[in-house]
Amino acid sequence: MSDPIARPHSKSFFAKFAELISDTLTSQVVTLWRVFKHLFVATDTVQYPEQQPHMFSRWRGRIILTRDPDGEERCVACNLCAVACPVDCIALQKTEDEEGRWYPEFFRINFSRCIMCGFCEEACPTNAIQLTPDFEMAEYKRQDMVWEKADLLIAGTGKYHETNFYRVAGKAIGGKDKGEARNELPPVDVRSLLP
């Protein structure tokens, strides 16, 4: 390549002037033409809130907690969403029912800090936490942007209909004993020496 610093010296005054005219004029004419063209393009602006925009299902908005196909809470309080969260706006505490099923005692999202990045959804091993296309979360008081489990937990499965963590994981819970999860043999009889 030629030396870019040496180049201007090699041009004459006239050549430089012609270059200047062509650059600026062409650019301005092209710009004017483009703006003019937009007169005939359909408008993107939506008359929100009278008119609701179409939201795609993968849009990352308000966070929900979902239930598995059996209607039980999907969240097992593993804390992976909380640790993945870059603004640390998720806090929860694990507890357990009598039959060994883990669930969150409380589950809190501080939406005034949330940046809707979706890392929590990506980290979630049970598809419990999901982002939805709802974005209408403005509040007058910031304190009202702190959502507890009662606010977050919905009745359905959300975007992922099939996921049922405890049907795969080997931990026994109420209604699913050892050996009843997917791909499991019945529990071993330790007193047997047969192969």
Place this chain on the structure above:
Amino acid sequence: MAKITVDGVVYEVDPANNLLQECLSQGLDLPYFCWHPSLGSVGACRQCAVIQYRDAEDTQGTLVMSCMTPVTDGGIYSLAAEQASDFRADVIESLMTSHPHDCPVCEEGGECHLQDMTQMSGHNYRRFDKQKVTHRNQNLGPFINHEMNRCITCYRCVRFYDDYAGGTDLSAQASHHHTYFGRFEEGTLESEFSGNLVEVCPTGVFTDKPFSAQYTRKWDLQTAPSICNGCSVGCNITPGERYGTLRRVVNRYHNEINGYFLCDRGRFGAHYVNSESRLRSARDASGMSVSTTAIEERISEFTSEAVIGIGSPRASNEANFALRSFVGAENYFSGHSDAEHEALQVLIECLRDAAFHSPSVRQIEQADAILVLGEDVTNTAPRIALALRQSVRNEAKALAETSRIPNWQDAAVRELAQESLSPLAVFACGSTRLDDIATTKLNADQQTLIEASNALSERLAGRSPAYSQQTLGTTMQSVEATYTALMSAKKPLVICGTGAGAALMRCAANIARALSVSRSEVCDLVLLPKEDNSVGHALLTSKENTLSRALGRLANGEVKRAIVIENDLFERAPTALVKNALAAAELLVIDQIETPTQRYAALSIPSATFNECEVTKVNYEGRAQLSFQVGEGCDAAKPIERWLNVEGSAHSNSMIARCAAEASDFESLIDCLPDPLGRIAGLKVPRQSHRYSGRTAMHADRNVHEGKQPVDDNSVMSFSMEGMLTQKDSSVLASAWAPRWNSNQAISKFQAEINGELKQGHPGVHLIKRSLNGQAYEAENSVNKNLGDFEIRLVSHIFGSDTLSSHSPAIQKRLCDAYLALNKEDALELGLANGDFVSLGGAEDSIILPLIVRTQTPSGVALVYTGSSALGASINPHDLPESASLARVESEPSVHPTGLGLSNLVVNDAYSGAH
């Protein structure tokens, strides 16, 4: 030193070790499961495969298991070679074929060695589509959760539990891929060290049950280096805190003291800080709460006239020192019982004596002939009992050496040695939990124990001892056997404790002195006090200022005011004496928990627990160690020194400095503090991990505006995620973490070498200089008792005999009622059977206890366990007579049964049969 080449890099290594250990010592990442730094190698898991080359020309190499390969000088190895890394990935893939995929609901998740090793080996996706083997779990008691599906059959659990800790009720069962680790029958794990399974198991088969009930991932716990307050050993622990409550305690490596293991009292006993019995607010005599300013005024009033201060062995050096400077040294009294105080004087004299050396726990493991005199170490200083179980294996190690088997070849060494043990003589009253490894056992009453000890020291001094008629037989044999063992040993050790009483401690000192004289070298002598800061408190108290003198001065009205810190006097002196004294005095009690003493207090003030303040404590060796504040706990509680508002109390470090400057023997205490000037750019050490989560949501339910993090201007640590990385500076290391090593096995990254000291570590400082040339104590005289009466001897239990830990909910599930034990013949003679009620002395107001038969109880002796004060179901041990006649009664026992009965009692000599 040998030179080896690993992947083209030359390392200098110790040829006595195996290749895996040396690779890890060099900081290399090599996956492993069954190898454990304390348990050695068995080559069971095949995970640590590497390629070994014959010489520089060899390009093929052979696959070897590094844990089973001795390091040879000039050896050439490769960790990265394709065959080796493929093999490791294949091995882990097959280990994972039946893994239950339940990491999100596993307590081990996030600090799991299996997760780390799977990542490290590069096994990412499950290809095996056949069915998984499943197992049923067992209920293993209040401490340990069992989830057998997660097992990878590395055998670490049984190797620790049975081989290392001497447990008998955990075993490998079934065969091939059905192998099961559990008990024959569901039930509580009996070993005092069962909690270590949580850390020994590389997966989540054994997890911490009390922790699971308030579960928090490792990265979310706020941690700081701390010292256990369960007994006088001073094990290093890492408590974890979240949402203002203590969540769990795990081991913190200290190469001289606890190594990798803790006892269950230490691990599960710390939960007393969250318990119901915590004193959470200040109260006056009528039970009304009192404001902080009112307390401060009341305390400042106390400066106007003479006040008696009663210290405490469970309070820190700084708290005791603050009380001493508040009331004046002449008014500062011992918080120990008189007997314990006397015994501690013997202990301190021996600590000053140049003839003795107090071995650390690691050094105890190296002793090759041991005499334990009158103390059931497993129940009073459990971690030392675990060390004794290792020291009896020195015979096996010596045998292995002659057969040129390296010590790390664990299975081979055990196979070779079979039942050969180094000599361990246990001279005690009744059975102890070390009886199964004792080569000589003298089981006798106090009188005989004293006679035997006198005879032994005579024998060691080269004189022929005189035996009395009734002790001639077995006693003489035991003494002779012990004499031979101690004299022929390279590193003999004598152990006694304040539980055995001052008389036997003097005997133990005499034996050690005779040994030291006859061998003309310093002799190892361990004297164990009962509580975590017994030694520190005793060093601060003058010899004459006994508790009974303090109580006497209060009772006769000489002094009208008293301050008692962290002490329940009803455990320290006879009930009548304490009542008299306290009723006459205006009493101020500062304590962490609620105690009966507070019923007499004009004001009860809450003090900070071990995890809420930065303090120092002195262990049995005279080693002072610093324990950091872990988190904020009870709002109303403050450290005692801050309540007393003595000079320098505003900052814990200045209080430590003042204690070092003013208290004799404490000069080197200041060296406990890490050097704040040495820290890079003044950065503090964060208590929170770099993955700490939920900071903007934890307290958002109360206020969405996040408060400022609490500032700790006392310490080199901060309540923050930010600060000095432990990888850069690990001088204050709470929990080990290194890239790719999330489990506790990451500790190898911080050790100078495997099992070596921590890089930049703070091992604590020995306070006492041995400068005294002591004399042998006069031979002890026998104890008097009436003919036909039973000698009353107290027994301790690991769960229940310690005040603070007994308040922990998990420990409370393992407590048992107070009892009196006799042997079968004595019980038969009195017409008594298991479960009968026995009265001591037969008077109207005499103490009545349920009887159990313990077959090893010496005849003429009644062993009494006084119960646990935590359940309000204990008798004051100082109310017991020294000897008493026993009779069967129908009336209810003095201690109301707690409903726990005696089913939790774990002893070696329980008798369940009928007569």
